[in-house]
Amino acid sequence: MAVISLQITRRSAVLDGRPFGAAGAYEKIMGMLHIGVDPVHRANQAITDLAAAPRNTAGLVECEADFYLLRPQDPARGNRRLLLDVPNRGRKVALGLLNSTPRVPDPATPEDFGNGFLMRWGYTVAWCGWQHDVPRRDGLMALTVPAVRSGNGPISGPVSCEWRPNARVETLRMADRYHIAQPTADLDDPAARLTVREHAGAPAGAIARTAWRFADASHVCLDGGFEAGKIYELVYRAEHPPLVGLGLLAVRDAAAWLRSASTADGNPSAGELERAYVLGVSQTGRFLRHFLYLGLNEDEAGRRVFDGAIAHVAGARRGEFNQRFGQPSLNATCSVGSLFPFTDTLEVDRVTGERGALLGRLEARGTLPKVVTTNTAAEYWRGDASLIHTDVEGTRDVAPHPQARLYLFAGSQHTPGTLPPPDAD
CATH class of the missing domain: 3.40.50 (Rossmann fold)
Structure with a gap:
């Protein structure tokens, strides 16, 4: 129609x-x-x-x-x-x-x-x-x-976010720019990983899971803050995909x-x-x-x-x-x-x-x-x-x-x- x-x-x-x-x-x-x-x-x-x-x-x-x-x-x-x-x-x-x-x-x-x-x-x-x-x-x-669904329960899958802060910040929204974030399915997810690179061609280094946390379902915090000029990537699990x-x-x-x-x-x-x-x-x-x-x-x-x-x-x-x-x-x-x-x-x-x-x-x-x-x-x-x-x-x-x-x-x-x-x- x-x-x-x-x-x-x-x-x-x-x-x-x-x-x-x-x-x-x-x-x-x-x-x-x-x-x-x-x-x-x-x-x-x-x-x-x-x-x-x-x-x-x-x-x-x-x-x-x-x-x-x-x-x-x-x-x-x-x-x-x-x-x-x-x-x-x-x-x-x-x-x-x-x-x-x-x-x-x-x-x-x-x-x-x-x-x-x-x-x-x-x-x-x-x-x-x-x-x-x-x-x-x-x-x-x-x-x-609408969100898509399965007859066997919620659909889940990985989501990736990347940031390049212009200034040091303590917290980042898990979305591109001003957009609505796809919330994490588990605030304590041990499999979620945060990495950092010095520049685009540099290898990614893992940040210890104890050094960062989900501030809430849509924001992530890093001890000492996210540094300006570095490239951060977060991979986590979400549910209910739109x-x-x-x-x-x-x-x-x-x-x-x-x-x-x-x-x-x-x-x-x-x-x-x-x-x-x-x-x-x-x-x-x-x-x-x-x-x-x-x-x-x-x-x-x-x-x-x-x-x-x-x-x-x-x-x-x-x-x-x-x-x-x-x-x-x-x-x-x-x-x-x-x-x-x-x-x-x-x-x-x-x-x-x-x-x-x-x-x-x-x-x-x-x-x-x-x-x-x-x-x-x-x-x-x-x-x-x-x-x-x-x-x-x-x-x-x-x-x-x-x-x-x-x-x-x-x-x-x-x-x-x-x-x-x-x-x-």
């Missing part, structure tokens, strides 16, 4: 009805998407643990996604194009990138809409929460998902619903959209690469969802977007972001014998969008971006897929900097 309903919590004119050129005035809609996924449908089978999730009386797996929409008040003046901006760690990105604005959670002033590029060209712009561990504060957009991969389906189904659902279904853009594009930047660029690899650009009705996808500054990586106990924000050395295959077309890993193509499943199903990949020099210096267009050994160039384009912003950085520099990881 996909989207069941949209609960609108706020609807208002943008900038009191000020027109954006020929596209005219815009409307802002905020609310919550209620989504129900068929766990036995062919289009959903790539999602890890979907079969183990609780179901409603209709046999669907439910989730709820924060929703935000900007649309022309007069649809006839729009360009009939949807741009879905996948929120980066809960934050809107497209207006900052394309309208030259500061990132704000709820654009409300002329400055928040910047040069008005997307509006002046008549785009409908949407955001949908997809990340389960984003806290719902400060306007961040999140997704509520259904991480539902985020991939939430993005797909939000766009499919906006394109195809009727006014009777509660769709505020019913009949207004002919094309849909999706944008991901950095973390969400990696999310899009994972989305494409899993072949998810097809809704439960068999329709292609996105006609175009833009993955910006993602390098050749993916991420923990579809694994048990996955942490979607994690970009640490120990995470699973560097996943084969890297190229659009078929390649072979001569070490493992594995064969694959990033776009292979979509091509086989006839749902391949046009794909634009853009990277800066930073993703090459990081060491992975070249894998998009070379073989694994780095001995020969690999041409992009005919429906894909690759671009490099030479000499540029991952994201624009700010002054004064922020004190942040």
Whole structure:
């Protein structure tokens, strides 16, 4: 069924009805998407643990996604194009990138809409929460998902956290940045281990279990404190894994619903959209690469969802977007972001014998969008971006897929900097 309903919590004119050129005035809609996924449908089978999730009386797996929409008040003046901006760690990105604005959670002033590029060209712009561990504060957009379960008791498994403190601290949250932690199953777990490295290339040294402890289920303390500049990794056991991969389906189904659902279904853009594009930047660029690899650009009705996808500054990586106990924000050395295959077309890993193509499943199903990949020099210096267009050994160039384009912003950085520099990881 996909989207069941949209609960609108706020609807208002943008900038009191000020027109954006020929596209005219815009409307802002905020609310919550209620989504129900068929766990036995062919289009959903790539999602890890979907079969183990609780179901409603209709046999669907439910989730709820924060929703935000900007649309022309007069649809006839729009360009009939949807741009879905996948929120980066809960934050809107497209207006900052394309309208030259500061990132704000709820654009409300002329400055928040910047040069008005997307509006002046008549785009409908949407955001949908997809990340389960984003806290719902400060306007961040999140997704509520169920925990998967087993008939034999709680599901448990290992979770890894990595930190590089900028200053000495006594306690660290067991999550990436400001995200919600996956709590430990046992505060006294003797098998939990904490290690430290002097730098990225150094060997990890074990810290005695008597020298550190869980302050509570979501925080860890170290005698003498965690030192600035060192790299710490904690591995522990957790229970009740959230259904991480539902985020991939939430993005797909939000766009499919906006394109195809009727006014009777509660769709505020019913009949207004002919094309849909999706944008991901950095973390969400990696999310899009994972989305494409899993072949998810097809809704439960068999329709292609996105006609175009833009993955910006993602390098050749993916991420923990579809694994048990996955942490979607994690970009640490120990995470699973560097996943084969890297190229659009078929390649072979001569070490493992594995064969694959990033776009292979979509091509086989006839749902391949046009794909634009853009990277800066930073993703090459990081060491992975070249894998998009070379073989694994780095001995020969690999041409992009005919429906894909690759671009490099030479000499540029991952994201624009700010002054004064922020004190942040």
